[in-house]
Structure formats: structure tokens, C-alpha cells
Amino acid sequence: MNEKYDVIIIGAGPAGLTAAIYASRANLEVLIIEAAVNGGKLSKTYEIENYPGIESISGLELANQLTAHGQKFGAKLISGEVTHVTGEGLKTVALADGRAFDCKAVIVATGTRERTLDLPHADEFTGRGISYCAVCDGFFYRNKEIVIIGGGNSALEEALYLASLAAKVTIVIRRDVFRADALVVDKVKANEKIEIITKHVPASLQIEDDRITGLNIRNVDTDEIQTIPCKGIFPYIGADPCTEFLDPSILDEKGYIIAKEDMSTSIEGIYAAGDCIRKDLRQVVTACNDGAIAANSIIKHLK
Numbered sequence: 001m002n003e004k005y006d007v008i009i010i011g012a013g014p015a016g017l018t019a020a021i022y023a024s025r026a027n028l029e030v031l032i033i034e035a036a037v038n039g040g041k042l043s044k045t046y047e048i049e050n051y052p053g054i055e056s057i058s059g060l061e062l063a064n065q066l067t068a069h070g071q072k073f074g075a076k077l078i079s080g081e082v083t084h085v086t087g088e089g090l091k092t093v094a095l096a097d098g099r100a101f102d103c104k105a106v107i108v109a110t111g112t113r114e115r116t117l118d119l120p121h122a123d124e125f126t127g128r129g130i131s132y133c134a135v136c137d138g139f140f141y142r143n144k145e146i147v148i149i150g151g152g153n154s155a156l157e158e159a160l161y162l163a164s165l166a167a168k169v170t171i172v173i174r175r176d177v178f179r180a181d182a183l184v185v186d187k188v189k190a191n192e193k194i195e196i197i198t199k200h201v202p203a204s205l206q207i208e209d210d211r212i213t214g215l216n217i218r219n220v221d222t223d224e225i226q227t228i229p230c231k232g233i234f235p236y237i238g239a240d241p242c243t244e245f246l247d248p249s250i251l252d253e254k255g256y257i258i259a260k261e262d263m264s265t266s267i268e269g270i271y272a273a274g275d276c277i278r279k280d281l282r283q284v285v286t287a288c289n290d291g292a293i294a295a296n297s298i299i300k301h302l303k
Ligand code: NAP
Pocket: 049, 050, 149, 150, 151, 152, 153, 154, 155, 157, 173, 174, 175, 178, 179, 201, 202, 236, 237, 238, 239, 281, 282, 283
């Protein structure tokens, strides 16, 4: 017999934890299942300064507060990787380690996973020259030269953080415009330690004595190659939704979950919230919004 819950929330990021607060405050039995780090992407973000009411907070601190808050009203939080959600009516959520739980409704709040650098030897040097987490690994590059690839909010916000540690930060973008918000673009342009190279893409790693010593980049107009000397490379080239374990009928062509206004999907009993759904604006505040709506829809449905 599987343990039974009213709601199982898959993912303990801002969307899942907010859903847990709302559902457990309505006296529902809630289980949250997280495959990696509580707080999700937030825990790897240096600073949040666009969450209303909190002018500035470290991502890790907000992640910790949300994780505690998410469990405050009785929701249970466990680690595990969900591999299947099955069943009509009552749902069964199966985990990679063989455990399974039953519930009346599921909220998928699994977020996104960073895209990795597609270059020869990139996997080999991940963790020793290539990093996807400035907050975790920035310290190792103190007073060294760093390259950041990408021009979105993640790339530019982490560039500002890394510039406070590194000797120099070079941002390489493939177009001549940034995807990030104007405010952060202005801050980056005003930072004397940051150089911006436009219209270039990564071509290969420069490796000497089994260490990264530079990144070769290619001009997208002329194909000319130049080398940026560096000890560390931080790719922030976007992310893909963590939705592989779901029925493809509820996903769009990029793998994002198609959720209705009430966060339900076309499969009864499966709801979705946060960065893993198809939407325009991926922010902590919009993830929390989705989580609250998903929980409220389930509360109304179960009543
Ligand atoms: P993103 O906004 O999708 O930006 C990805 C960047 O990488 C773009 O500059 C893109 O270039 C570039 N890129 C993609 N593939 C590439 C490749 N193969 N080679 C070189 N460059 C490549 O991703 P993100 O910055 O991770 O942000 C994800 C979402 O989270 C966004 O919705 C973002 O707004 C949100 N977010 C918000 C905040 C905040 O509000 N504080 C912080 C972090 C993230 P192109 O522009 O040419 O496509």
C-alpha cells in the first residue's frame, strides 16, 4: 500500500513551496518531492532584487526561508526523483528508487535545467574550469580572468557578482543585443571590470597541461577565431523544462507544460506551476503566483 496524500507537489522551488503553503494552510495533506536542491534555481542565484517587499536578498537566503515556510503548515518534504505519474482519478507518483505515493492531485513545479556547453571536452572540464553556478564556484576564480557566455538575465546578473571577485570578466554574446532587462544591462556596461564581445560564439576550449587557459570564439559574420585567455568559463545559455517524465500530450513543442489559467492541464488531476510551464515571464514572483493559483484550484476542486 502506497502512502496517500491529498496533493503531491513535484519540485521545491518558489512555485512548489508556495503551492505547499496554500494547500497545507487549507488543511490538505501535502507531500513535496525534490530531486536536487530545495529552493531550486533560486538557491544558485547571487542576489534577488525584484521580489516585491524585499529590496535585496541573497538567492540562497530566500530559498532557505521559502523552504522553511513551505513546511511550516505541515507539508512533508522528501528527496527523490520522480519518474512516472500515472492513474486516472487517484494518481500514483513513482520515484527512481522504487518508492511510490498516491494522491488526489499533482502539481508539477519542476522548473528548468541549464543548457550545457556543446564543445569538445566541455563535460570533462565541468567542475574544473567550466561552471554553471557562479555563487558556488566563483570563489575559485578570485583575481583570475573569467568568460561568461550568454546575454540573458542569468548571465548578466552572475557577471556582476563574478566581477566583484575576478580580475576581469568577458561576456560573449552571439547577437549584438542582450536578452536581459535594461537595468542589469546598464549595470554591466558601467562595470569597468566587464568587457562585452558581441556577435561571437564559443568555438573550442584552449587547454594546456590539462587545464583551461582560454576560450576560442568565432565571429558569426566573418568566421574569424580569437582567443580569450581565461581560467574559468560560465555558460548561461538558457534552460530547458524538466518535464521528460510527463505524458507528452500536455507539453508544447519545446517541452513546456501547457497550463490553463487555473494551472490545470488537459489531464485531470495534474496541475503545473512555475518556470516549467509555457509562459512569457519567468520570475520568482510569477512562480509564486502560479503555485498559489494551482493550490487554490485544487482546494476548490477537492471541496
Ligand atoms: P535566456 O533568457 O534564455 O538567455 C539565454 C542567453 O544565452 C541569450 O543571450 C541567448 O542568446 C544565449 N544563448 C542561447 N543559446 C546559445 C548558444 N548555443 N551559444 C551562445 N549563446 C546562446 O536564459 P536565462 O538568462 O537563463 O534566463 C531564463 C529565464 O529566467 C528568463 O525568462 C529570465 O528572464 C529568467 N530570469 C530572471 C531573472 C530575474 O528577473 N532576476 C534572473 C535570472 C533569470 P540569444 O538572445 O541570441 O537567443
